[in-house]
Amino acid sequence: MEQLIVVKIGGGIIDDTATLASFLHSFATIHEKKILVHGGGKIATSIGEKLGVESKYHNGRRITDVETLDLVTMVYGGLVNKKIVASLQTLQCNAIGLTGADGNLLSADQRPVGEVDFGFVGDIKKDGVNAQWLQQLLNSRLTPVLAPLTHNGNGTLLNTNADTIAQKIAEAMAAVMPVKLIYCFDKKGLLSDVNNDSSVITNISEATYNELKTNGTISGGMIPKVENALAAIKTNVSKVVIGHADDLHDLIAGKTGTQIQ
Amino acid sequence: MEQLIVVKIGGGIIDDTATLASFLHSFATIHEKKILVHGGGKIATSIGEKLGVESKYHNGRRITDVETLDLVTMVYGGLVNKKIVASLQTLQCNAIGLTGADGNLLSADQRPVGEVDFGFVGDIKKDGVNAQWLQQLLNSRLTPVLAPLTHNGNGTLLNTNADTIAQKIAEAMAAVMPVKLIYCFDKKGLLSDVNNDSSVITNISEATYNELKTNGTISGGMIPKVENALAAIKTNVSKVVIGHADDLHDLIAGKTGTQIQ
Numbered sequence: 001m002e003q004l005i006v007v008k009i010g011g012g013i014i015d016d017t018a019t020l021a022s023f024l025h026s027f028a029t030i031h032e033k034k035i036l037v038h039g040g041g042k043i044a045t046s047i048g049e050k051l052g053v054e055s056k057y058h059n060g061r062r063i064t065d066v067e068t069l070d071l072v073t074m075v076y077g078g079l080v081n082k083k084i085v086a087s088l089q090t091l092q093c094n095a096i097g098l099t100g101a102d103g104n105l106l107s108a109d110q111r112p113v114g115e116v117d118f119g120f121v122g123d124i125k126k127d128g129v130n131a132q133w134l135q136q137l138l139n140s141r142l143t144p145v146l147a148p149l150t151h152n153g154n155g156t157l158l159n160t161n162a163d164t165i166a167q168k169i170a171e172a173m174a175a176v177m178p179v180k181l182i183y184c185f186d187k188k189g190l191l192s193d194v195n196n197d198s199s200v201i202t203n204i205s206e207a208t209y210n211e212l213k214t215n216g217t218i219s220g221g222m223i224p225k226v227e228n229a230l231a232a233i234k235t236n237v238s239k240v241v242i243g244h245a246d247d248l249h250d251l252i253a254g255k256t257g258t259q260i261q
Numbered sequence: 262m263e264q265l266i267v268v269k270i271g272g273g274i275i276d277d278t279a280t281l282a283s284f285l286h287s288f289a290t291i292h293e294k295k296i297l298v299h300g301g302g303k304i305a306t307s308i309g310e311k312l313g314v315e316s317k318y319h320n321g322r323r324i325t326d327v328e329t330l331d332l333v334t335m336v337y338g339g340l341v342n343k344k345i346v347a348s349l350q351t352l353q354c355n356a357i358g359l360t361g362a363d364g365n366l367l368s369a370d371q372r373p374v375g376e377v378d379f380g381f382v383g384d385i386k387k388d389g390v391n392a393q394w395l396q397q398l399l400n401s402r403l404t405p406v407l408a409p410l411t412h413n414g415n416g417t418l419l420n421t422n423a424d425t426i427a428q429k430i431a432e433a434m435a436a437v438m439p440v441k442l443i444y445c446f447d448k449k450g451l452l453s454d455v456n457n458d459s460s461v462i463t464n465i466s467e468a469t470y471n472e473l474k475t476n477g478t479i480s481g482g483m484i485p486k487v488e489n490a491l492a493a494i495k496t497n498v499s500k501v502v503i504g505h506a507d508d509l510h511d512l513i514a515g516k517t518g519t520q521i522q
Contacts (some may be wrong), residue, residue, distance in 0.1 A: 050312050076339070078338040082360050085362045086417065101356075136401065153351065155348050
């Protein structure tokens with residue numbers, strides 16, 4: 001049975017034109033069915049500054065007021081998404097750019113106000129991934145390229161963490177075909193020493209993660225990334241790897257990066 | 262055989278939240294298969310001003326430098342498109358927002374530099390509409406919502422007049438099913454006196470158009486609109502009507518607006 005590769009790329013890859021171009025070349029040559037999920041990058045922050053929209057974060061997650069929602073809809077759903085799609089089209093990869101509102105792909109609930117009000121941020125509902133439609137697209141040899149936006153089914157788009165979207169999609173699709181989930185960023189994997197690129201932690205489990213979080217080795221924006229990866233491997237996703245975007249094919253083959261166990 | 266209704270809405274409808282909401286309610290209740298093509302509206306200009314991108318026009322058509330291309334990709338392909346899609350999803354209309362790059366929907370050539378350099382503006386290629394894929398989407402009960410952007414197949418998005426996109430799509434789809442093309446704006450139809458809303462020209466042909474253009478009754482942004490409408494009726498599109506967005510169902514029924522002959 002043909003397998004599906006779900007790849008997530010983050011800001012560091014998107015912000016650098018040459019790095020992104022090189023990544024997209026690798027991605028386009030994946031022979032298996034594939035889905036790309038992208039984050040936003042610093043461009044949203046710099047455009048937001050020009051528009052007078054201030055960026056606010058809590059533990060590496062953006063707080064989304066109504067102006068920020070419009071900003072990320074423009075930048076993630078428009079600029080970043082459509083440039084990636086246009087580039088993939090030149091590489092014989094028939095990409096289609098989507099948000100969670102398109103074809104009702106990703107239904108979410110706005111996060112309830114707790115200690116922090118994250119604003120227009122969505123948590124994907126149970127059974128909120130339209131896996132049947134994704135499968136139809138994949139069967140038509142299309143490659144979905146997903147912006148980190150969901151919708152509440154009531155007319156409101158919601159900003160949603162791209163790592164989480166990748167995890168939920170991998171999980172939902174794993175019910176119908178074998179799925180590998182690859183988190184690409186600008187490091188060789190999780191590092192035991194953030195200043196030493198060769199200190200890659202080759203394997204991580206929930207137990208070792210808790211240790212590394214407690215001693216501060218894993219912190220900031222890496223926390224949600226690793227938690228999403230751990231959540232995915234608990235479901236029937238067959239492989240979850242975190243590593244460098246330059247190593248995409250080796251990550252898929254399990255030859256490098258941090259394997260989640 | 263089921264027919265297809267292609268509806269184009271322009272800036273005046275998009276700029277006003279209440280008008281747009283009311284239009285989308287009408288649109289969602291069209292029982293036939295349907296495609297919505299939208300223009301941009303003043304929001305691109307106002308966001309552009311904040312970003313320091315100046316808007317330039319020649320005969321009602323925007324001149325698109327690289328900054329303007331990014332601007333319209335964000336605003337048309339992201340903000341406007343995805344808000345419309347999210348709204349339609351609440352109205353039991355399974356919308357999918359697309360640019361011409363998505364699924365290689367609309368292939369275009371960058372317009373050659375002539376008397377005017379329009380910059381990153383695309384003219385849709387002969388056979389540049391992926392009608393087969395549009396038909397697949399329609400058969401899956403999806404409603405395509407198209408932003409006024411095409412691509413050159415070489416990685417570059419191109420700004421493309423929404424009236425023209427609507428015409429080319431209607432023409433291509435008319436080869437496979439009966440098509441009506443409805444141009445909606447904020448007037449009851451073409452007016453013989455621009456200050457008198459009841460002076461609707463009920464029918465227009467190429468001969469009467471040339472007369473009205475020569476005597477200045479039809480001018481500015483109406484010129485490309487009428488020329489696109491005339492081009493469409495010359496092909497096998499069964500009906501082309503120009504009228505007010507509030508009258509959508511009556512326009513489809515041929516009860517009001519300006520009929521193109």
